[in-house]
Amino acid sequence: MSIKILLGVSGGIAAYKAAELVRRLGERGAEVRVVMTAAARSFITPLTLQALSGHEVRCDLLDPGAEAGMDHIELARWADLVLVAPATADLMARLAAGLADDLLTTLALATTAPLVLAPAMNHRMWLNPATQENLARLRDRGVRILGPAEGDQACGEWGPGRMLEPGEILDALVLGADSQLAGRQVLVTAGPTREALDPVRYLSNRSSGRMGYALAESLAARGAEVTMVSGPSALAVPHRVELVAVESALEMEAAVMARIGACDLFVAAAAVSDYRPQATAEEKIKKNQAELHLHLVKNPDILARVAALNGGPFTVGFAAETRDLEEQARTKLAAKGLDMIAANLVGGETGGFERPENALLVLWPGGRRSLPLGPKARLAEALSDLIVERYLADAASQDS
Numbered sequence: 313m314s315i316k317i318l319l320g321v322s323g324g325i326a327a328y329k330a331a332e333l334v335r336r337l338g339e340r341g342a343e344v345r346v347v348m349t350a351a352a353r354s355f356i357t358p359l360t361l362q363a364l365s366g367h368e369v370r371c372d373l374l375d376p377g378a379e380a381g382m383d384h385i386e387l388a389r390w391a392d393l394v395l396v397a398p399a400t401a402d403l404m405a406r407l408a409a410g411l412a413d414d415l416l417t418t419l420a421l422a423t424t425a426p427l428v429l430a431p432a433m434n435h436r437m438w439l440n441p442a443t444q445e446n447l448a449r450l451r452d453r454g455v456r457i458l459g460p461a462e463g464d465q466a467c468g469e470w471g472p473g474r475m476l477e478p479g480e481i482l483d484a485l486v487l488g489a490d491s492q493l494a495g496r497q498v499l500v501t502a503g504p505t506r507e508a509l510d511p512v513r514y515l516s517n518r519s520s521g522r523m524g525y526a527l528a529e530s531l532a533a534r535g536a537e538v539t540m541v542s543g544p545s546a547l548a549v550p551h552r553v554e555l556v557a558v559e560s561a562l563e564m565e566a567a568v569m570a571r572i573g574a575c576d577l578f579v580a581a582a583a584v585s586d587y588r589p590q591a592t593a594e595e596k597i598k599k600n601q602a603e604l605h606l607h608l609v610k611n612p613d614i615l616a617r618v619a620a621l622n623g624g625p626f627t628v629g630f631a632a633e634t635r636d637l638e639e640q641a642r643t644k645l646a647a648k649g650l651d652m653i654a655a656n657l658v659g660g661e662t663g664g665f666e667r668p669e670n671a672l673l674v675l676w677p678g679g680r681r682s683l684p685l686g687p688k689a690r691l692a693e694a695l696s697d698l699i700v701e702r703y704l705a706d707a708a709s710q711d712s
């Protein structure tokens with residue numbers, strides 16, 4: 313199935329490169345529909361992009377004729393990816409502010425597809441604190457930014473602000489067969505598990521699913537076929553990720569083991585309950601005793617089971633610790649025989665469970681990288697980069 317890309321073109325001189333971008337996206341098997349801002353039409357005509365994409369170019373939000381076909385909400389739903397190239401300083405400011413004052417910004421608000429921007433502007437505009445603040449806000453929301461490059465600018469000056477070349481954008485998007493994880497099956501666990509005491513009560517933990525969901529999304533954006541086995545979470549299922557919803561650790565184990573044979577990569581971000589009640593009462597437990605003693609039994613360690621498989625997938629675990637982070641994580645890395653572990657401090661003032669931000673210490677045999685405190689979406693991108701790097705190095709060493 314070809315990837316559906318909504319290409320937004322805003323009004324800068326680099327808009328002329330959109331023509332080549334559309335052509336080359338098509339060559340890589342993408343289906344492209346183009347939306348232009350009013351200013352973009354001063355630099356390149358809709359007809360050019362229509363001829364190259366094979367579809368009518370959309371320009372206006374309030375266009376009854378166009379809306380009678382695929383309306384803007386349908387268009388937002390249609391896209392697997394929204395790419396804005398070039399993204400001007402003005403467009404970035406409007407996106408950062410959450411405005412919906414034209415078709416492109418409205419689509420960016422309405423879509424659940426990943427948003428990727430290729431900025432292009434004068435270097436002073438790029439370095440202006442206002443633009444840098446907008447950039448940080450967009451990044452924090454998980455928007456991916458490609459470039460800009462440094463070099464000669466159309467205004468005759470030199471500096472950062474040139475839009476990446478179409479080929480560089482394509483490489484960064486890792487589309488189709490060129491994708492780093494194209495055709496790879498990835499299984500991610502996420503969220504908490506619930507261990508039922510009776511029909512109304514359970515034992516659980518504070519995991520919201522944020523870290524696991526962000527990782528599933530960023531691995532899917534690298535072209536992988538991602539299945540996410542998740543305990544209960546209020547979060548929306550990320551784009552291009554297949555959800556298998558479970559409740560208990562035993563259900564999670566069954567769901568993982570049923571799918572692991574076909575997997576290339578396994579990432580265990582779930583906070584699996586280590587213990588479960590030995591028995592689940594069939595009726596609600598009455599409060600007529602002064603004390604209630606629970607008899608807990610150990611749950612299977614899903615991650616350790618996967619890591620012990622003969623010829624199993626590249627396996628990445630997490631370690632949630634309240635102290636001695638590195639020491640405990642090193643012990644888990646070795647004891648479970650993992651390829652990589654991402655350790656985080658939990659139960660403190662920042663990061664860990666529930667919160668939107670986190671910090672990770674990533675360890676693998678012979679390596680170590682600290683990923684500083686930041687939004688989980690940004691952290692997931694950095695961790696995915698590392699996972700891909702180590703996974704591909706591991707696969708190459710097995711081939712040789």
Ligand code: PMT
Pocket residue numbers: 501503518519520521522523524561580581582583584585586611612613614615616628629630631632633644656658664665666667688
């Ligand atoms: O969901 P959030 O609110 O965003 O919070 C994110 C997080 C803190 C839950 C996440 O970053 C994290 O650390 N997940 C792992 C939590 C955990 O269970 O850590 P652990 O150190 O107890 O377990 C070590 C590893 O073994 C984990 O990869 C865990 O998924 C796995 N495990 C543990 C027990 C078990 N029975 N089976 C397992 O697979």
